[in-house]
Amino acid sequence: MTQPSDTPLFTPPFPQPTRNKRTMLRRFFIGWHSWIHVLFDKSYTMKMGEVRGRGQLMYIANELPLVDRILKGGTEFPKHHELVKGLWPLIGDGVFSANGADWENQRAMINPAFAHTAMNKTMPLMVEAVAAFLARIDGMDRSKPINIDAMMTHVAADIIFRTLFSQTLDTDRSFIIHQAFGRFQRYSHSSSMLGLYGFPTGWFDRRARKPAEAIRGVFAPIVEERYKAFHAGEPGDHKDILQSIIAARSPKTGEYFTLKAVMDQVATIFLAGHETSASTMTWALYLLSECAHIQERARAEVMAVAGDAQLTPAMLKDMGVVRNVFKETLRLYPPLAFFPREVPCPMRMRDKDLVPGAMLVVAPWLTQRNKDNWACPHSFDPDRFDDPANADMIKQAWLPFSRGPRVCVGAGFAQQEVMTVIADILRHYRLSVRPGYKPEPISRLTVRPRKGMWLMFEKIG
Numbered sequence: 001m002t003q004p005s006d007t008p009l010f011t012p013p014f015p016q017p018t019r020n021k022r023t024m025l026r027r028f029f030i031g032w033h034s035w036i037h038v039l040f041d042k043s044y045t046m047k048m049g050e051v052r053g054r055g056q057l058m059y060i061a062n063e064l065p066l067v068d069r070i071l072k073g074g075t076e077f078p079k080h081h082e083l084v085k086g087l088w089p090l091i092g093d094g095v096f097s098a099n100g101a102d103w104e105n106q107r108a109m110i111n112p113a114f115a116h117t118a119m120n121k122t123m124p125l126m127v128e129a130v131a132a133f134l135a136r137i138d139g140m141d142r143s144k145p146i147n148i149d150a151m152m153t154h155v156a157a158d159i160i161f162r163t164l165f166s167q168t169l170d171t172d173r174s175f176i177i178h179q180a181f182g183r184f185q186r187y188s189h190s191s192s193m194l195g196l197y198g199f200p201t202g203w204f205d206r207r208a209r210k211p212a213e214a215i216r217g218v219f220a221p222i223v224e225e226r227y228k229a230f231h232a233g234e235p236g237d238h239k240d241i242l243q244s245i246i247a248a249r250s251p252k253t254g255e256y257f258t259l260k261a262v263m264d265q266v267a268t269i270f271l272a273g274h275e276t277s278a279s280t281m282t283w284a285l286y287l288l289s290e291c292a293h294i295q296e297r298a299r300a301e302v303m304a305v306a307g308d309a310q311l312t313p314a315m316l317k318d319m320g321v322v323r324n325v326f327k328e329t330l331r332l333y334p335p336l337a338f339f340p341r342e343v344p345c346p347m348r349m350r351d352k353d354l355v356p357g358a359m360l361v362v363a364p365w366l367t368q369r370n371k372d373n374w375a376c377p378h379s380f381d382p383d384r385f386d387d388p389a390n391a392d393m394i395k396q397a398w399l400p401f402s403r404g405p406r407v408c409v410g411a412g413f414a415q416q417e418v419m420t421v422i423a424d425i426l427r428h429y430r431l432s433v434r435p436g437y438k439p440e441p442i443s444r445l446t447v448r449p450r451k452g453m454w455l456m457f458e459k460i461g
Contacts, residue, residue, distance in 0.1 A: 009379035010291050012283075012332060013438045014369075017041045024053070028197055032190065034442035034450075036337055036365055044370055044377075048350045055198030056082070057358040059349070062370065064396050066349055067362050070341060074405035075100050077341040080359050082195055086188045087445075089205075089212035092260065094268030103406075108251050110265055113244035116163060117413040119313040125162040126417055127311055129155055130424045132168075137429070137457055145434055145454035148285060152278040152421075152453075153178040159417055160273035164266065165222050166240045173218045180211035181275065187211070189444035216267055223266055227259050242266060273410055276335035279446050280418050282453050283333040284325055286439060287380050288422070289431040289455050294382060297321050299426040306423065316419050324382035326418050330400040332380060337365035337443040339402060364399050365443065373397040430458040 015037045022030065022038065031038040043049065047063040061067055070077050078099035087097055095106040116122075133155045140146055154174040161169040187208035191201040222242070229236060230246045245265050249256055257265065288295040298321045306315045316322075339362045343354045354360065369377045373393050374384070384390050401408040408414075425431070433456065439449040 007293055009376055009381050010287075011376075011379045012287060012290065014332075014378060014441060015039065017043060024197075028193065031193055034444065035189075036441070036443040036447070039366070044366055045372060048352060050352060053196040053198065056196045057355055058196070058361060059343070059352065059354060059358060060361045060363055060366070061349065062363065062366050063350070064367070064373070067367060067399070068396070068403070070360060070362050071339070071399065071402055071406070072404035075103065076344065077360060078344065080340040080342040081357075082192060082359065083340045085205075086192055086208075089209045090184060090215060091268040091271060092264035094264040096268045096272060105250055105252060106265070109248040109257065110245055110269075111409070112248065113241045113269075114409050116239070116241045116244060117410065119412070119416055122159075122163055122413065122416065123311070123313050123420070126159050126420045127424070129158040129162065129168075130421055132158065133421075134424065134428055138459075142457045142459065145437075145456055147452040147454050149282055149449060149452040150175070150178045152281040152285075153181075153274065155421060156274040156278040156281065156417070157270075159277075160270055161219075163273070163413075164241045164270060165219065166238055167222065176218055177215055177274075180214040181271075184208055184211040184215070185444040185446070185448075215270075216263065219266060219270065220263065223263055224259065227262055231256075241269060269410075272408070273413070275446055277414050277417050279333065279335040279448055280326070280329055280414070281421050282449065283441075283447075284329040284418060284422055285425065285431060285455060286433070286449075286453055287329060287332075288325065288426075289433045291380060292432070294321070294325070294380075295426065295431060298325060298422070299430075302423045302426050306427075308427070311420055311423055313416065316416060316423070319419060319423060320386070321382065322419050322422050323415070324385045325422060326415055327385050327398070328380060328382040329418075331368045331374075331398055332378075333441060333447050334364040334368060334400040335446045336400070337447050338363045362399075365447075367397050367399060370397065428460060430460055432456045432458065 015034070018040045021040050021042070027038045043060070045062075046060070048066060049060040049062070051058040051060065061070055079097055084097040091097060095103060095110055098106050133151065136151065137146070154169065154171065157174055157177055158169040161167055187204045191204040191208065194201045194204065226236070226238065226242055227246055230243075235243070235247070245257060245262055247256075288298065301319055301321045305318045341360045341362070343356050343358045343360050345356050347354050367373065371377050374390070374397065385394060401411040433454070437454060439453055440451065441447050442450045
């Protein structure tokens with residue numbers, strides 16, 4: 001099925017770019033709240049841009065061959081030191097922030113752990129977590145809008161908690177995670193803005209440590225107990241990601257991870273495994289709430305494929321509409337709007353001589369909204385992923401999970417997770433928004449709604 005010809009495409013909210021580039025002072029004040037708000041018209045079509053701050057020189061590569069070169073370059077273009085510094089209180093020296101040979105060694109050690117994210121193993125865990133979410137919705141007052149922002153964090157964190165630790169996540173610990181990560185994003189973002197303009201960042205760096213410690217404190221007791229038991233010769237019968245990381249040995253030295261290194265890897269996987277999925281779920285449900293015709297198509301597909309039966313990986317493979325909603329949501333609202341890398345040595349790209357140490361940014365937010373890459377780039381059109389004319393752009397200009405050696409290993413896990421959430425919710429509720437409601441997307445570490453996401457849930461049947 002395709003969209004009815006008389007139904008206009010819906011354009012969801014995004015910061016309207018100004019025609020001209022703002023002054024440095026104006027960019028600072030606007031960017032204090034969100035990176036994507038400082039963009040201007042030309043940002044979305046330029047081949048390669050340059051931004052000069054007092055403290056940092058930044059290049060933004062938007063031309064597809066450049067994007068491909070940077071992302072496929074792997075260790076040639078390391079994660080930028082400012083990104084590593086900003087995330088360090090939360091994820092330490094984990095695989096996401098590591099570079100060079102250290103990254104290669106860490107990746108080799110943790111790769112076996114992701115066998116526990118195989119679809120057949122994780123599907124029952126996802127189904128159980130979504131059932132718990134639906135029970136929470138059932139118990140709420142649905143005569144008025146419900147803020148799903150924190151609730152999506154709970155679902156995603158619960159799923160990764162079950163996969164990582166073989167435990168469920170209760171409401172109290174979920175609340176700690178959601179609140180603490182919001183504060184961490186705020187402080188980390190402020191530090192990055194100050195650093196870009198050459199101002200001291202120490203106060204915000206110190207403030208970021210407390211929420212990071214609160215998040216790590218949620219799972220630190222689990223990790224410490226399991227780590228000590230393993231090295232005491234009492235590993236137990238756990239079969240989850242944590243146990244695989246604890247038991248992992250370096251292919252070069254044969255050494256195990258230290259306790260701190262295990263904590264860093266777990267924090268990295270936990271952050272990547274729940275925050276990005278929570279963002280995607282939140283925006284996907286909003287988009288379906290605004291587009292009743294697409295929502296009905298997706299619901300009809302789910303009922304035709306699964307009916308009232310428990311969802312399985314085989315069922316998800318047959319849900320093309322739901323899958324396209326997932327992909328189009330990631331195109332419009334990639335959780336990570338920018339991938340900051342570092343210029344390793346003097347080099348030339350297009351007409352620019354790149355300075356070593358400068359920030360070299362690939363921006364999914366820009367590449368995926370570039371009118372040279374996509375028709376109606378700011379509109380919600382899941383059917384574009386079934387259009388043969390878009391086949392090349394899907395390969396080249398859709399990159400929410402990055403590309404190349406550092407591609408996100410959890411991409412398949414995320415797709416299964418988000419599709420399961422969408423499908424199960426649509427079987428039980430009809431989603432809508434109150435007239436005039438528009439969420440505001442902001443981009444700090446991830447793209448989230450600034451003041452929550454308020455949706456109506458109407459029970460079906």
